[in-house]
Amino acid sequence: MTAVQAGAQTAPASASQTHAHVTCPFCGLRCDDLEIARAGQTLKVTRNGCDKAKAGFERPLTQPMPRVGGKEVSLPEAIAAAAALIGNARLPAFGGLATDVDGMRAIMSIADKSRGVVDHAFSEAQGRNIKVLQTSGYIMTTLTEARNRADLFIIASDVHTFHPRFFERIVCNEKSMFSEAPPKRTIVFLGEGYDTSAAVGTRIGDVIQINCAKQRIGEIVSALRTLHKGVPLPAGDIAGVPRSQIEDLLARCHKADYGVVVWVPPDLDFPNADLTVHQICEFVKDLNVKQRFAGLSLGGNEGASTAVSVCTWQSGYPLRVSFATGQPKYDANLFAIPKLIASGQTDCLVWLSTFTADLSPPATDIPTVVIGSHDLKLAKEPAVYIPVGTPGIDHKGQLVRCDSVVSLPLRDLERAAGLPRTVDVLAALEAAL
Ligand code: SF4
Structure with a gap:
């Protein structure tokens, strides 16, 4: 074990320094575009980053x-x-x-x-996905695929609170890998109490809010699956959501070239939330019979x-x-x-x-x-x-x-x-x- 490894304090090699292309360890997105300035032993986020990154990098060293x-x-x-x-x-x-x-x-x-x-x-939160993976499997995409291909995002968790730059980096990007002027995207917030403030910019088309308690997202998705299969549903609202709004969402899913359902396992913090993840993953599989659709689970903090x-x-x-x-x-x-x-x-x-x-x-x-x-x-x-x-x-x-x-x-x-x-x-x- 070296002197540093043994806990001995040493002076920084230079009084100040700026690091570019820094990867942030403070949430599962792992943004790798931060710039961090160091003065002595004090760090400051000088480019990119978010409040969570600032709280992590800039806290005083004891x-x-x-x-x-x-x-x-x-x-x-x-x-x-x-x-x-x-x-x-x-x-x-x-x-x-x-x-x-x-x-x-x-x-x-x-x-x-x-x-x-x-x-x-x-582990409890991660287990909501793992149970589904073990019992029925799922079709998932990656951050890069979603950023470059998706034209419909269904946001089924309070993504912005857990991952503050998700919208900036993955949803609101003005260009994609394949186009300097890609088409606008539709954002559907499924749930309530989410911070939706980041769904803005030239890339964003329709922004739709479907209000329901998080515990009832599974019911909405189950209704989507039922309607998608052409099975009749009783008239009336489902989980407090008008039937017309659910039918509109299904039509938007059918029209999408690449739809993505996004959730954050720690935010689905209620009993048997794995069943909600299961419904989402089965809906994605149903749609993939005729079109392209994927799940995207965040988390990993x-x-x-x-x-x-x-x-x-x-x-x-x-x-x-x-x-x-x-x-x-x-x-x-x-x-x-x-x-x-x-x-x-x-x-x-x-x-x-x-x-x-x-x-x-x-x-x-x-x-x-x-x-x-x-x-x-x-x-x-x-x-x-x-x-x-x-x-x-x-x-x-x-x-x-x-x-x-x-x-x-x-x-x-x-x-x-x-x-x-x-x-x-x-x-x-x-x-x-
Ligand atoms: S969203 Fe913020 S906390 Fe998460 S990796 Fe990016 S900069 Fe860090």
Whole structure:
């Protein structure tokens, strides 16, 4: 481990610097066109970006020491204390998992060695898609395909709040890969309470709002499927939406050259939301018999798409996976860390949260090791706290984009915070087990 990796503070190589083409790690879109200026150890987003990116890059740097039982210690001492807790645990649980590809590979290796369980903080949300993929499959597109080909977007979540530049980069682009003046696009907002302010610009044609509770989107899509198949529906409104509006939407779908239904799994936060995703995916399949239509799932914030991809590459399963028997076993219900904590099955929590200050570990009495960002909010002092660098700010790395088709390289913005890389901390931790 080098001096920097061991936590020693060093001065930045130059007083100020501007980085172009920076990839943003703060949501699943992974915009790669940011410009970040650094003055000393202070960062500023000077081109592109959004409020979420500014909040992530520009937050003041604090430089905490590792702690054991609330007492400041050296990094090797903190690693030794963490290794002792994990090594003595009956079933260690590795949660949060907000890290880059290297960090996730390293945590998989430790979970395997210590016979623990891995579960991302957003597994419940990601699971809404995975259940559908496992049971009936789906037809999905990518951000690039949607940006260049789609002429109809059905927005079935509050996309702008979760991914502030989705409209700017994917929907409102004035040119496409195939045309300097592509035709206007129709935007249909399906649901209510969404921030629709970004659906503006010369590329945008009709903007239609279909108001219904998110919990009832599945009913609307089910009605679309029924009408599409020529099966009669009872007269009257459906989920509070006039029948004429649903028929109009179906006609627009039939006329589209390339329609896309967009949703954000964490925003469909109600019981059995996988059934809504299922209806959307089946509608897309129905339409594809005669035309081109696709789903586009966003999400992937806090490294969620990276965690599920790496877990699948290495274990053969998406999250949640247990290595308790010495081989990977997948069960999305059984291996949910909140349930393992509540039932007393796990006796040690390792929480990985390296991007933002807000993905805090759950309040629990079981011994907790936190490997986290320098300003991570902690409701309770953990048994061990090891501050680490943020991938894409303090060191290079890679993150999988929300459409899971590419991994974007992350830059070291050279603020020389002296914060170790998660992968180095975890390598030392595994060696100490
Ligand atoms: S939309 Fe997401 S990836 Fe793009 S700049 Fe904002 S937070 Fe970063």
